[in-house]
Amino acid sequence: MLNALLDRCKEEWQLALTQRKHPYRFFVLGTVANSRPELRTVVLRDFNSDSMEFTIFTDARSSKVSSLNKNETVEILFYNPEKLTQVRVQAQCVLKVEDDILFNEQALASQKDYTTNLAPGSPIDSVSSVSFLNEEHHFLKLVFQATQVEYLELKRPVHIRALFKKEKERWIGEFSTP
Numbered sequence: 001m002l003n004a005l006l007d008r009c010k011e012e013w014q015l016a017l018t019q020r021k022h023p024y025r026f027f028v029l030g031t032v033a034n035s036r037p038e039l040r041t042v043v044l045r046d047f048n049s050d051s052m053e054f055t056i057f058t059d060a061r062s063s064k065v066s067s068l069n070k071n072e073t074v075e076i077l078f079y080n081p082e083k084l085t086q087v088r089v090q091a092q093c094v095l096k097v098e099d100d101i102l103f104n105e106q107a108l109a110s111q112k113d114y115t116t117n118l119a120p121g122s123p124i125d126s127v128s129s130v131s132f133l134n135e136e137h138h139f140l141k142l143v144f145q146a147t148q149v150e151y152l153e154l155k156r157p158v159h160i161r162a163l164f165k166k167e168k169e170r171w172i173g174e175f176s177t178p
């Protein structure tokens with residue numbers, strides 16, 4: 001049953017890539033900046049079940065990138081409100097890459113997200129003051145590789161909690177008290 005839990009998580013992450021309403025399509029990414037946790041919602045863009053890698057896209061000028069440059073350790077949180085399931089993933093940022101080909105594959109509306117004139121978070125007078133670059137972009141692909149997965153499912157008569165750790169390229173799991 002333990003292995004089935006991790007396998008189910010992997011299946012859900014795969015499904016989230018194509019099902020727009022899947023609860024794992026959006027997840028919370030936690031980084032650390034000067035010993036302070038920073039959380040934000042991001043979109044799951046790719047998942048590799050062999051390497052246990054999660055991919056997101058972002059603006060290279062965003063605060064999360066500066067934080068990752070100093071500390072590559074992250075925590076990733078998935079939550080399914082219907083199944084009352086929470087999956088917490090400890091991971092390392094293993095890749096930060098500017099990818100022109102991937103950028104050009106994105107829908108035009110999505111491309112705009114990475115082409116604001118000012119860096120994300122810069123103060124502006126009003127929402128209509130946002131202006132965009134013409135040629136340049138700041139699209140960045142980030143890849144996070146999991147080192148630990150904690151699964152929690154609230155259900156009666158007993159909740160299910162299990163911890164999976166990567167040890168010498170193998171994932172070892174154990175149940176824990178919920």
Ligand SMILES: Cc1cc2nc3c(=O)[nH]c(=O)nc-3n(C[C@H](O)[C@H](O)[C@H](O)COP(=O)(O)O)c2cc1C
Nearest residue numbers: 026040041042043056057058059062063064065121
């Ligand atoms: C539904 C939703 C999806 C989002 N998806 C992304 C995303 O995929 N990538 C991203 O960089 N920011 C995404 N954001 C914005 C981030 O939550 C965050 O505000 C932004 O990246 C700036 O964060 P930072 O200053 O910590 O870098 C999303 C926000 C929402 C509400």
